[in-house]
Amino acid sequence: MKFLSLPKLMVALALSLLAGVAMAAAPSQLVIDQGWTFRLAPGNAQLGKHADAAPWHTATVPGTVHTDLLAHKLIPDPYVGAPEAGLQWIGLADWEYRIVFDAPQAAVGSARSDLVFEGLDTFAEVWLNGARVLDVNNAFRTWRVPVQGKLRAKGNELRIVFRSPIAKLLPQVQGMPVKLAGNYPSPYGDEPVDAMTGNFVRKPGYHFGWDWGPRYVTAGIAKPVVLQSWDTVRIDNLQLRQDRVSAERADIAAIASIDAVRAGGLALRLWQTAPDGKRTLAAERRVELKAGSNRIELPLHIDQPQRWYPHGYGAQPLYRYEVQLGDGQSAIAGATARTGLRSVELRREVDAKGKSFYFAVNGIPVFAKGANTIPFDMFQPRVHKAQLRHVLQSAVDANMNMVRSWGGGYYESDDFFDLADELGLMVWQDFMFGGGMQPAYDDAFRANVVQEARDQVRRLRNHPSLVLWCGNNEEEIAWKYWGHGKTMKEADPLLAERVWKGYVQLFGSDLRQVVAEEGGGIGYWASSPGDDLAEVANTPASGDMHYWEVWGNPAHPVTKYLEITPRFMSEYGLQAWPVQRTVDAFAARAEQGMATPVIEAHQKFMAGKGNERLLKYVREEFGEPADFAGFIYLSQVMQAEGIELAALHHRASRPFTMGSLYWQLNDVWPGASWSSVDWFGRWKALQFHARRFYAPVAVAALRDAKGTTTVSLLNDRLQPVRGELRLHVLGLDGKTLRDERKPVELAPLSATRFHDYVDADLLGKADPAATVAVFDLQVEGEPASRGAVYFVPAKQVKWSSAEPRAGLRAELHRDGAGLVLEVTAARLARAVWIDFGELDAELSDNALTLLPGERVRLRVTSAAAEGALRAALHVRSLADAVQAQ
Structure with missing residues (x-):
């Protein structure tokens, strides 16, 4: 036998290893998504009343137990009518999912095989071929389980048992002498109102109910299950x-x-x-x-x-x-x-009034214009990319450049961030803490959250759209100002100290460290609103603000927005109902009314009895709605005009204010909410207004409660622009009382205060109830911008008694590019809204103010026939929706 020398032997071994590497198969992957079944777990207390859920039924994976039950018609549609109370048993039950699958030969023979679970919601036991291989307690983590040596070529059984988070946690929560503040107590009796479990479990908080969505405490395999193998x-x-x-x-x-x-x-x-x-x-x-x-x-x-x-x-x-x-x-x-290659920083610069808060991208100070996003459905797995694309494209079409992904839902999908990258939407990303207070004093809870954060930061860190990680939504101000901290300190000072120290550890240190280590240089912010754990939070002088004293308690008039000038307004909002066609999707016309059961079931603002609060704001400005359809329409007008007032004030306050994100962009289901795009993707009046008030070049004509109108010129362009500002004071019938035109120049990235007017400056001796002042800004290459100033509430305006009161005419015809709708008004027409009844159609613009004699041409896109659209066409203005005075 010939022996090799040691050096030659080492070379031979190395070559042998490399040869093996070259011949080794690439890692294989099997997505386990076909053939799942589910059932109500044996022995569960819910079996007595819901025996039809006990047999095995086919399941969709990824999916949820609610959508699987719906697919088999074991429950009614959770969005239609008022079934919510009768579906709370689902969240109290345990559920079992099962599949039998064959393993690829590569997986059986590989050196390594892992089962990877990207999202199990939430308390779950995973069994493979009769052996318990994993216990899960976090819906936001990716769980990886080595299974080499445990797989068979044929007939592998994978079972996942989901335990009710309420049933699992309730004994622990009820055993606390002093309980942590929760979010929204259940009105259905599935858990006590003084022992809320949602804060103790790492699952989407909105499943437990919010003031814009129902309570459906779902469970299931929310993201793919994958078998990965490699040698x-x-x-x-x-x-x-x-x-x-x-x-x-x-x-x-x-x-x-x-x-x-x-x-x-x-x-x-x-x-x-x-x-x-x-x-x-x-x-x-x-x-x-x-x-x-x-x-x-x-x-x-x-x-x-x-x-x-x-x-x-x-x-x-x-x-x-x-x-x-x-x-x-x-x-x-x-x-x-x-x-995408860019530099981004959150700039906090000390000045005479406090400390700035703004984002600089590639060195450019960007005024953030946008809205908050909430989950796109109650049941995340059925959100699809086309739906995301429509809503995010709607944001871009409305001249937005930022969305804040709110912390009470789930971390958005790769599709969401891919689209944000492609569309140029900056994303402020909250960690998934939506409110109340978490048990961050518990070491195991914090360790679980830290691993969750690492998983999510690593997944999302390459996206150029991601510009900020924020620890939580509203937990700091709830503790400091809403009584959460005060109540606990009075009941148990030692526990209160422990709770706050845990909070500071998690949100001031642990998550900050994860972002520093894993985030690739993206900034971290402890809580919104806040000042990064400074003593005072939610202050106009420094940090970001949420402002809810308009709409929320004490429900100030919308002109109060003009008195609040923040560094960065990350939440403010007004509610409205979606368009009539969307309401019709969940409530028959006979079921529609201000206080009917189905309408109330889709109105989740409990703190102020939502429709009563809406009616308060509608009545203050517009008067009494003529009917429920008029109420729907007027709610949208109120929302759109109020948010426009606030957003333009924020923009006009640049550079002190550098961000305006209204609440909210989208909906989780069809119902009343603060959204500007409803669950079906239909635009409310606010979305059309947003396209105008977020336009790069715009005029802001803002009249305050004392009768002073401040006119500012806004330019978000990187270069100066020149144009003309026209002041036109006229009667509702079109009679011109004053007409002035002035050339203007707007500096880049600026807000220029043009002039302040008291009412007498604009009105002279004209009747304030029959006069309007209109400021029109024309800049070459930019859409025209208009600000209309009224001198009395709309309910006091002397609309014509003729029908239709504004003399509106609309003609639909076809030209070479498609369908065109031409609309004219004989008198001033405020809040003109065009729809096609039960037919879906997209309009190039809507929610318009037309001056007497003015004509607009709108593009109409619809799958419906031209004749059907013409027959269904309906045009209304503000004067048509209120009861005669």
């Missing part, structure tokens, strides 16, 4: 950390997190695909891996990078990177990631 290496994550980005150069670190079965050397390649599609080899090196976890960092330098900008400030070019591990020409593992 050599698996790339767990590819981070694209942006260390420095300027117009001249971008310095990036591509960081691959690698799980190696055994130690060995491999070739690593990193490919770059530029926004123009050109693919180049960006980096190449040989790496020595140790068995287990490895972190490989590759520095990249890009000269003259194409930078990513928010909508309205530039383009959104995106770079794609692909990392490959292998040897020679074969790759045995890979991963891809996409990003």
Whole structure:
């Protein structure tokens, strides 16, 4: 026998290892989504009344128990009528899901196989072939379970048992002598009002009910279940950390997190695909891996990078990177990631009045214009990309550049962030804490949240749209100002101290550290509203604000918005009902009325009896609605005009104020809410107004409660613009009382205070109840901007007694580009709303103010026939919706 020398032997072993690597199969993946069944778990107390849920039924995965029950007609549609009280048993029950699957040969014979659960909601026991392999207690985490040696080629049984979070936690919560403040107590008796469990479980908080959505405490396999197998290496994550980005150069670190079965050397390649599609080899090196976890960092330098900008400030070019591990020409593992190159910082600069709060992107101070997003459905798995695209495109179409993803729901999907990247929407991302107080004094609870945060920050950190991580929504102000802290201090001072210390540890330290370690340079903010744990929170001088004294208690008039000038307004809002067609989807006309059961079931603002609060605001400005349809319409007019007043005030207060995010953009179901786009994707009047009041170049003509109108000129463009401002004072019949035109120049990124007028300056001796002042700003290349100033509440305006009162005429016809609707008004027409009854149609504009004799041309897009649209066409104005005085 011939023996090799030691050096030659080592070379031979190395070559043998590399040969094995080259021949090794790439990691395989089996998505386990077909063939699931579900049932009400045996022995559960709910079986007596719901025996029809006891047999096995087919299930959809990803999905929820509510949607699976609905698919089998075991429950009524949770959105139609008023079934909510009768469905609370679902949240009290335990549920079992089961599948039998065959494992691929690669999985059975691989060195490593993991079952990966991206979202189990929430308390779950996972069983594989009769063995309990995992216990889950967090819906926001990704759970990975090694199963090599536990798989069979045929007939693997995977069972997941979901325990009721209420039943599981209630004994613990009831056993607390002094209880943590919760969010919304259940009105249905499924848990006591003084022992709320939602704050103790890491699942979407809105499932327990909110003031814009129902209480459906669901469970299920909310995201994919995947079997991953590999023999050599698996790339767990590819981070694209942006260390420095300027117009001249971008310095990036591509960081691959690698799980190696055994130690060995491999070739690593990193490919770059530029926004123009050109693919180049960006980096190449040989790496020595140790068995287990490895972190490989590759520095990249890009000269003259194409930078990513928010909508309205530039383009959104995106770079794609692909990392490959292998040897020679074969790759045995890979991963891809996409990003946009930009610098972003949250700037906190001390000045004479306090401390600024604004975002600078690529060095540009950006005035944040947008809205808050809530979950897009009560049942997350049925949210689809087309739905997300429609709502986020609606935001962009309304000139928004930011959305705040609110903390009482779930972390949004990759689709959501991909779309935000492509559309140029900055995302303020809350961690999933929506209100009340969490048991952060518990070490195990905090450790669970920290792992949740790592999972989510790692998943989302490459998105250029992500500009901020925020610890929670409203928990700090609830403790400091809503009585939560005071009540607990009075009842148990030692517990109160422990609770607050746990809060500070979690939101002041733990999550901040996760973002610092994993977030790639994105900023962290402890709570919204707040001042990053300064003693005073929710102050106009520093940090961000939520303002709810309009709409919420004490329900000030909307002109109060003009007295609140924050650094950054991250929440404010007014409620409205969705359009009539949406209301008709959940309530028959006979079921519709101010206090009918179905309407009340879809009005979730309990603190102020929602419809009574809505009617208060409608009556203050407009008077008494003529009927329920008029109430729906007037609620939208009130919402749109009130939010416009606030948003324009915020913009006119630049640079002291640098953000205006109204509550809220979208809906979780069809009902009354603060949204501007309803659950079906239909625009309310507010969304049309937002497109105008968020326009890059606009006029703000804001009349306060004392009768002073302040006119400001707004320019979000990066360059100065020139145009003409027209002041036109006229009677409702069109008689001109004053007509002036002045050339104006607007500096870039500015708000310019043009002039202040008292009523007498504008009215002279004219009748305030029959006169309007209109400010029109015309700038070449920009949409015209209009501000109309009224001198008395709308209910005191002397509308014509003729029918229709504004002399509105609408003609639908076709031109070369499609359908056109031409609308004219004989007299002043305020809040003109056009719809087509039961037919869906999109209009290029709506919720308009037309001056006497003015004509507008609107594009109409619909699948309906022209004749059907013409027959269904309905046009109304404000004067048509109120009872005659």
